[in-house]
Amino acid sequence: xxxxxxxxxxxxxxxxxxxILDSDLAKHYxxxxxxxxxxxxxxxxxxxxxxxxxxxxxxxxxxxQTYKHLSDLKASKSRPYAFTQQGAIMAARVLNKMRTS
Numbered sequence: 001x002x003x004x005x006x007x008x009x010x011x012x013x014x015x016x017x018x019x020i021l022d023s024d025l026a027k028h029y030x031x032x033x034x035x036x037x038x039x040x041x042x043x044x045x046x047x048x049x050x051x052x053x054x055x056x057x058x059x060x061x062x063x064x065q066t067y068k069h070l071s072d073l074k075a076s077k078s079r080p081y082a083f084t085q086q087g088a089i090m091a092a093r094v095l096n097k098m099r100t101s
């Protein structure tokens with residue numbers, strides 16, 4: 001399976017936006033999800049307002065039923081964050097900055 005097919009499997013349509021969930025972003029950059037969330041929170045001022053949003057309970061339920069690799073969301077008590085393309089790029093910058101520090 002090539003890189004494009006992997007990317008196609010983790011890019012979702014939510015609220016009319018192409019997004020990637022925090023768990024998939026963390027896997028892609030090989031960091032624990034709690035570390036990703038910590039760095040995003042710490043650097044929140046660097047993220048444009050519309051670059052990420054937290055899923056609503058109904059959205060989380062629908063996604064966990066639709067996408068096999070996200071079926072674990074059913075049991076999760078937290079609601080994942082969805083990053084737009086701009087948000088995913090900013091998260092990558094924050095994570096890369098963390099690695100070089």
